[in-house]
Amino acid sequence: MIHAERVDGGWTAWRERARELLSRGCPPEAVLWDPGETEQTSLLSAPADPGRRPPDAGRDAPFTVPRSFIALGEAVACHSDPERWSLLYEALWRLTRGERHLLEVAVDPLVHRLRRLEKEVRRDVHKMRAFVRFRRVDGDAASAAESQAGDADERYVAWFEPEHDIVERNARFFVDRFAGMTWSILTPRRSLHWDREVCWSGPGVSRADAPSSDALDDLWRTYYAHTYNPARTRWKAMVAEMPMKYWKNLPEARLIPLLVRESTERVQGMLERESVAGEASRPTRSPRRWAGPARKPDADEGPHGVAPWPDVRGPHGPAEADGCA
Amino acid sequence: MDVRTKLAILADAAKYDASCASSGAGGRTSGPGGIGSTTGTGICHSYTPDGRCISLLKILLTNVCVFDCAYCVNRRSSDVRRARFTVEEVVRLTLDFYKRNYIEGLFLSSGIIRTPDYTMEELVRVARTLRETHGFQGYIHLKTIPEADPVIVDEAGRWADRLSINVELPTQDDLDRLAPEKKLVQIEGTMGRMKRRIDQSRWEGADARRAREAGRLPRFSGPKRPGFAPGGQSTQMIVGATAANDADILGRADRLYRGPRLRRVYYSAFSPIPSSSERLPLAAPSLMREHRLYQADWLMRFYGFDVDEIAPDEAPDLDLEIDPKLAWALRNRHRFPVDVNGAEREALLRVPGMGVRSVQRILASRRWRRIRLDDLARLRIQVDKVAPFVITDDHNPSLRRLDDLDLRRRFAPVPAQLDLFAAATSAASGHL
Numbered sequence: 001m002i003h004a005e006r007v008d009g010g011w012t013a014w015r016e017r018a019r020e021l022l023s024r025g026c027p028p029e030a031v032l033w034d035p036g037e038t039e040q041t042s043l044l045s046a047p048a049d050p051g052r053r054p055p056d057a058g059r060d061a062p063f064t065v066p067r068s069f070i071a072l073g074e075a076v077a078c079h080s081d082p083e084r085w086s087l088l089y090e091a092l093w094r095l096t097r098g099e100r101h102l103l104e105v106a107v108d109p110l111v112h113r114l115r116r117l118e119k120e121v122r123r124d125v126h127k128m129r130a131f132v133r134f135r136r137v138d139g140d141a142a143s144a145a146e147s148q149a150g151d152a153d154e155r156y157v158a159w160f161e162p163e164h165d166i167v168e169r170n171a172r173f174f175v176d177r178f179a180g181m182t183w184s185i186l187t188p189r190r191s192l193h194w195d196r197e198v199c200w201s202g203p204g205v206s207r208a209d210a211p212s213s214d215a216l217d218d219l220w221r222t223y224y225a226h227t228y229n230p231a232r233t234r235w236k237a238m239v240a241e242m243p244m245k246y247w248k249n250l251p252e253a254r255l256i257p258l259l260v261r262e263s264t265e266r267v268q269g270m271l272e273r274e275s276v277a278g279e280a281s282r283p284t285r286s287p288r289r290w291a292g293p294a295r296k297p298d299a300d301e302g303p304h305g306v307a308p309w310p311d312v313r314g315p316h317g318p319a320e321a322d323g324c325a
Numbered sequence: 326m327d328v329r330t331k332l333a334i335l336a337d338a339a340k341y342d343a344s345c346a347s348s349g350a351g352g353r354t355s356g357p358g359g360i361g362s363t364t365g366t367g368i369c370h371s372y373t374p375d376g377r378c379i380s381l382l383k384i385l386l387t388n389v390c391v392f393d394c395a396y397c398v399n400r401r402s403s404d405v406r407r408a409r410f411t412v413e414e415v416v417r418l419t420l421d422f423y424k425r426n427y428i429e430g431l432f433l434s435s436g437i438i439r440t441p442d443y444t445m446e447e448l449v450r451v452a453r454t455l456r457e458t459h460g461f462q463g464y465i466h467l468k469t470i471p472e473a474d475p476v477i478v479d480e481a482g483r484w485a486d487r488l489s490i491n492v493e494l495p496t497q498d499d500l501d502r503l504a505p506e507k508k509l510v511q512i513e514g515t516m517g518r519m520k521r522r523i524d525q526s527r528w529e530g531a532d533a534r535r536a537r538e539a540g541r542l543p544r545f546s547g548p549k550r551p552g553f554a555p556g557g558q559s560t561q562m563i564v565g566a567t568a569a570n571d572a573d574i575l576g577r578a579d580r581l582y583r584g585p586r587l588r589r590v591y592y593s594a595f596s597p598i599p600s601s602s603e604r605l606p607l608a609a610p611s612l613m614r615e616h617r618l619y620q621a622d623w624l625m626r627f628y629g630f631d632v633d634e635i636a637p638d639e640a641p642d643l644d645l646e647i648d649p650k651l652a653w654a655l656r657n658r659h660r661f662p663v664d665v666n667g668a669e670r671e672a673l674l675r676v677p678g679m680g681v682r683s684v685q686r687i688l689a690s691r692r693w694r695r696i697r698l699d700d701l702a703r704l705r706i707q708v709d710k711v712a713p714f715v716i717t718d719d720h721n722p723s724l725r726r727l728d729d730l731d732l733r734r735r736f737a738p739v740p741a742q743l744d745l746f747a748a749a750t751s752a753a754s755g756h757l
Contacts, residue, residue: 105693106686107700130368134425156424176354177362180460181424196358219418220427222329226336227383228373231596232612237376241369252371260374
């Protein structure tokens with residue numbers, strides 16, 4: 001017989017269901033998981049951490065799982081993949097039926113898939129921390145840039161579109177960083193608010209409800225344009241780390257096409273001016289430095305036909321956030 | 326001059342410094358009413374079309390400078406437009422940018438004005454104001470001026486997460502030619518002194534932690550005060566401005582990693598800069614050479630390679646066509662094939678195409694089952710790249726393959742692909 005299981009309420013709800021199914025001995029192939037809806041929960045003000053085991057759960061629990069499964073499950077639960085619950089249940093089934101070491105076997109296809117989901121959630125969490133842009137909304141925009149840093153009544157609102165259900169996972173981070181500001185982060189699925197004392201989440205809103213600019217954006221774009229080195233353009237490296245889907249919410253992104261178009265002209269101009277000025281007195285280029293002939297732009301380059309440079313990072317795997325450095 | 330114009334000039338003046346790291350500071354939070362935190366790994370908040378990340382607000386306090394280093398856009402004899410921020414302007418800019426989540430913090434450097442002591446004091450004043458007046462807990466990276474009074478440098482370390490001095494060029498000969506005011510001995514001396522302060526602060530921190538745990542000290546309350554430059558030191562070398570070879574450059578880096586224990590050495594392909602000095606070669610920056618140096622640097626720090634294995638006397642310059650690990654493997658074919666199911670970690674790390682993480686996963690997995698080629702594929706290892714070098718449960722490369730003199734050609738890019746590395750400029754100009 002096939003059990004249909006609807007999961008309303010995310011990881012905690014799934015755990016309850018899974019625990020029950022497991023105690024009844026239902027094998028993974030006999031369960032059909034329906035993703036359901038994740039509930040709103042109160043956040044940092046809530047006494048119980050939803051990631052911890054509920055106090056009554058121990059009573060009828062004839063099994064335990066490694067701690068690493070809890071961490072994996074909490075992350076995978078945020079993923080938008082509709083198969084996440086069945087994958088987790090299959091892992092749970094195997095973990096409790098003689099394969100307690102399962103998660104150590106990174107090459108196992110199931111583990112491999114779960115780790116990939118976990119990684120995608122982690123990336124989404126990280127990109128939210130990177131690309132959220134707060135806009136100041138108190139007072140009139142013109143005076144905002146002038147007012148004293150540290151004003152008690154500073155209010156900020158941000159709009160962000162995460163791929164997975166990660167907003168609450170990031171609540172702690174934003175509270176820890178921006179404790180002295182009053183802020184809201186709005187997303188299509190839910191919103192997050194902080195009033196300097198309590199953090200809570202509410203329903204999602206539409207993009208039109210969020211402010212679209214800040215008086216400081218112009219100054220930020222000035223910095224962006226001038227910290228860019230036109231002598232080196234590596235389109236691929238940029239879009240790998242800052243995919244174009246994020247651009248519409250980044251105030252600086254509108255400059256990119258312009259900067260790339262200008263850069264080849266600027267460098268060319270610079271080299272030509274220099275070579276006219278002092279060609280004779282300089283050492284000639286060593287052949288080793290010679291970069292190669294010109295060529296036609298490839299389809300996989302940026303829209304402006306810029307040669308993609310190799311990424312500057314370690315031989316394998318991503319550099320630290322650092323790795324850009 | 327308004328703040329925007331200054332920002333444009335002083336960001337332009339600072340961008341040839343490749344460092345953008347906001348890592349190593351450990352975890353710190355803003356505390357009630359405060360602003361700022363650090364996460365340990367750092368966050369890149371944006372990327373520019375040069376593929377570099379923006380993590381910190383990277384600016385100079387001023388680009389006025391009494392030094393005359395040939396490679397530097399800000400040297401005394403350059404005709405670049407000059408500007409100078411006030412301490413308050415930098416503080417305001419940092420806080421305003423931080424509150425909009427544009428940045429992780431500040432990377433502040435400066436041209437040398439009046440005296441090294443005066444300049445260093447100004448840098449310290451920015452950091453102190455951010456920390457003391459505004460309770461700022463975000464990341465601060467200060468450039469250290471080696472000629473400045475050690476007492477001032479010490480204070481810089483109290484407020485900053487990271488300190489750095491750029492050695493710029495790998496040998497004193499190179500410096501004598503292009504940066505006559507810079508002395509390698511003095512730079513390394515300052516780095517060594519800062520290392521001792523960093524170590525001392527770390528021990529004190531550990532002692533205090535133990536005392537708190539044992540109840541001999543009251544429990545910590547309020548935001549954590551950073552120790553002495555908890556993010557350590559970094560430096561930068563310019564590549565391609567002198568005749569120094571890669572063995573010189575990597576040798577200097579190795580020395581800095583081992584001696585003053587630098588966290589990072591950055592390599593910056595010399596960029597054509599406006600009004601560059603005529604003592605410099607006229608060429609587009611060799612980004613591929615820079616890339617290979619970073620790869621070699623990774624091999625030294627995470628893969629257990631020595632400099633003379635990567636850049637031996639007979640090949641002191643890195644191969645631009647193939648990566649340095651593959652180049653080493655081809656010079657050392659007798660070390661292969663390596664048995665994925667039995668070899669030690671050190672041997673696995675030396676297989677071209679295998680990363681630190683992959684090796685970790687192989688070691689964990691093979692306790693429970695034998696590894697096959699498609700298992701490697703699942704670890705995102707490029708099977709065709711590692712295949713000639715490894716034995717798995719279902720694969721044993723013929724020794725003939727390994728002795729094949731063609732192996733190099735197999736991995737080197739085909740000639741047409743070399744164009745991929747063409748500088749944007751030559752691609753645009755179309756002349757050879």
